[in-house]
Amino acid sequence: MDTNPESESEPDLLKPQSTETSLNDLAHDLTSLLELAQRGSWRSILDKVTRARSLSLLSKPHDHLTYLSFYVFSLTKLRRFADAASELDSLQDLDSHRYLYESYPQFYPNRTGSLIPFSLRWLHALIPSKLGNRLEGLDRLYSLLDFVRQRIKSKNNVSFNVWRKREVFLVNCIIGQHLAAKEFVVCLDLFNELINRDDSLDPVLLSKLGYLQMQIGDFDGAKSSFSRIESMLKEGRIDSVSFSESELNNLVNRNRALVFLVGKDYVSAVREYDECIERDHEDVVAINNKAICLMYLRDLSDSIKVLENSLERVPTVALNETLVVNLCSMYELAYINHSDIKSTLSNWISLVAPDDFDATCTRI
Incomplete structure (x- = not known):
């Protein structure tokens, strides 16, 4: 079963940085595209972009590139990686004078x-790895990281924070690639390169370092990383703009819970996850992991109720493959007629899930 301590997700890559003008002033009908993306209506985005192109509704160069971003992102969410690569190839050289x-x-x-x-x-850096070309993907990610770091050196204070967040995001992407190949030493070097810079302390990054340390058996190192976050929080050394108080407190509780979980103290772990859920009913990581702890405590009935209630209460947040896989595994353990129950769940998912949801996770 997957405890998924901190799920990976894309940043707000399709969200404009400017708030000085309306979204539709930034690009043609941008508000509508963003609303479709927030609902996970990726096929509708493909249709909308295709229509805009065919009717010549895109008049400026940045309109075409904005719509291309949504189009390629949607193809990627729908796992149509070859089609996404073909669209990106049409750009040729991203640093061409045509794009200035x-x-x-x-x-x-x-x-x-x-x-x-x-x-x-x-996306240009990501797609090769999705097509099985890991080395090319890593090469592109590292090249993009160099590009971002050059911008950090040259930008003013307003842009600096944006590019620094992009740097952290890219390092996380690269770490994910190396983790998949179990290249732990490289991951630690990348973590430490960022974390050892005083102006780059990021609580999420420190948490992920702790998770990595646990994977390689450095339990004391993990607890030290988690304790460092708590000290930063107490001393007010965390950017309050990037993280809300509830987000930070839940991060601390989840880290504590993970230490208890690894130590098989499931009762204490449940207590920490309960604090998270009481503070934020949409903390799916806490919900999922609480259910797993209850299962380990042989309370299969309550573990199923925790996941089912989350799907009923916050389906747009709770409906992800990890949670559904775990719920279906619990059904298989708890019920003789689990196939019928999973079929009912699958039918419900087909009505409410975003376009990119992998329906095969129910294992029917």
């Missing part, structure tokens, strides 16, 4: 720099 603001003074007077959204650069 100064090449279109009639549209962007007095603006300089690249028109290419960061989301497209990230």
Whole structure:
């Protein structure tokens, strides 16, 4: 069973940074695209982009690139990686003069720099690994990391924080690639490179370092990483803009719970997860892991209720493959007629799930 301490997710790659103008001023009908993305309506986005292209509704270079970002992102969410790669290949050189603001003074007077959204650069780096070309994917991710670090050196204070968050995000992507290959030493080096810089302390990053340390058997190191986060929180050394108080407190509780879970103190772990859930009813990691702890305590009935209640209460948040896989595993342990129960669950999922949900996780 997957306890999924901290699930990986994409950042707000399709979310514009500017709030000075309306979204639709930034790109054609951008509000509608964002609403579809938030609902997971990836096929509708493909249809909308195709229609906009066929009717020549995109008039400026950045409109085309914004719509391409949504199109490729949607293809990626739908696991159509070859199609996504084909769309990205149409761009050719991302650093070409064709993608500079100064090449279109009639549209962007007095603006300089690249028109290419960061989301497209990230997708360009991600897709090769999705197609099984791990080394090419890593090479592109490291090249993009160099690109971001160059921007960090040259940007003003306003842009600095945005590019620093992108740096942390990319390092996490790269770490994920190395973790999959069990290249733990490389992962530790990447973590320490960021964490040892005073201005880069990130509680989520420190937590992930703790999870890695647990995987390689460094239990004391993991507890030290977790304790460092608690000290930062008490001393007010965490960016309150990036993290809410409830997010930080839940992170601390989940870290404590993980220490208890590894030590097989499931009662104490449940107590920590309960605090998280009371504070935030949408903390799916805490919900999922609480259910697993209850299962280990041989309370299979309550563990099933925890997951079922979360799906009923917050389906848009709780409906992910990890949670559904765990619930179906519990059904198989608890019920003789588990196939019928899973079939009912599968039918419900087909009505409410986003387009990219993997329905095979019910194992019917």
